[in-house]
Each structure stands twice: as C-alpha cells, then as structure tokens.
Amino acid sequence: MELKIIRTTAEYKSALSEVSAFFDNQPIPGTSEGDRFEILMMLVERYEQEHYPIAPPDPIEAIKFRMDQQGKSPKDLAPMIGNTSRVYEVMARTRTLTLRMIRNLNVGMNIPADVLIRDMSVTAKAPRQRVTAKKSIAAKKVAIVHK
Incomplete structure (x- = not known):
C-alpha cells in the first residue's frame, strides 16, 4: 500500500490490515519498516479521529x-x-x-x-x-x- 492520506473505508481497512501484521512482529524504530509502521499508525489515528470521534x-x-x-x-x-x-x-x-x-x-x-x-x-x-x-x-x- 502506498502511504497517503486515508480517505475511504476501503483505504482504512487496508491500512488496518497492514498495521495489524506489524503488531505481531513490531519493527525496529528508525528502520524503513519502523518508519512505515509509525506513519501508518499516524494515518489510521487521524482517520479514526475524524470518522469515529470519542x-x-x-x-x-x-x-x-x-x-x-x-x-x-x-x-x-x-x-x-x-x-x-x-x-x-x-x-x-x-x-x-x-x-x-x-x-x-x-x-x-x-x-x-x-x-x-x-x-x-x-x-x-x-x-x-x-x-x-x-x-x-x-x-x-x-x-x-x-x-
């Protein structure tokens, strides 16, 4: 998945599935996988704040x-x-x-x-x-x- 702003439910679900794989085996911070994980988490969090406010x-x-x-x-x-x-x-x-x-x-x-x-x-x-x-x-x- 290309890193971009999550705008649709399909993009959100795709990002969640990719992030969930990282939870099982968290990447080392500062590596390319670690940075990808961190950016994906920020994007997912932003989408959830907009669409599922608590x-x-x-x-x-x-x-x-x-x-x-x-x-x-x-x-x-x-x-x-x-x-x-x-x-x-x-x-x-x-x-x-x-x-x-x-x-x-x-x-x-x-x-x-x-x-x-x-x-x-x-x-x-x-x-x-x-x-x-x-x-x-x-x-x-x-x-x-x-x-």
Whole structure:
C-alpha cells in the first residue's frame, strides 16, 4: 500500500490490515519498516479521529471510573467534595460540581479538569413538603381509622 492520506473505508481497512501484521512482529524504530509502521499508525489515528470521534466522558462517569480504578468508595471522596451526603448528592446528579470540587478531584484523583468541567445532567429534586404538627396528627388519625 502506498502511504497517503486515508480517505475511504476501503483505504482504512487496508491500512488496518497492514498495521495489524506489524503488531505481531513490531519493527525496529528508525528502520524503513519502523518508519512505515509509525506513519501508518499516524494515518489510521487521524482517520479514526475524524470518522469515529470519542466524546469525552460525563463528569460523574469519569469519577466512577476513577473510583473503580483506584479502589475508592464514596466515603473516600468526602475530603474532595464535602461531607458524605454531599458526595451522594453529586453522584446521584442532584448537585452539580463546584469549582472547588473540580479542583480537588483534579488533584486528588488525577481526573482531567476539562472532563470535570463539562455539563452534567442534573436530576431535579422533588420539592420538599413541610410536615406540620397538624398534618402529622391528621395523618396518624387517618392511619388509625383505616386499620
């Protein structure tokens, strides 16, 4: 195969088949085969970036992934995010990450800041209803009547 910019799926498949042969027996860098392998890899990578882009992960998914990699639990995030309830709110998507949290997670867990800054979908909380003493007593009376 002639070395040129990969523009079609057929050229991409051809380049992949040639590169896969090099994976089994990697050529020595600096040799003509080594240079060919390196150039082919650059061409394949460029084609894949254009035709098969990979979107950066969601911030919460990135945190979960890093927690799994590092064997951490939500309690381990408390120094970076806040108290344990705040950690669970963030992980449940009911609270967004603050700048302070992003900085702490970037340093503490080595998660790229640009991943943490991305918009994350936040689940709206159901409005809280205040329970007054009268409502509470009325609810108890209803419960007793229906027994």
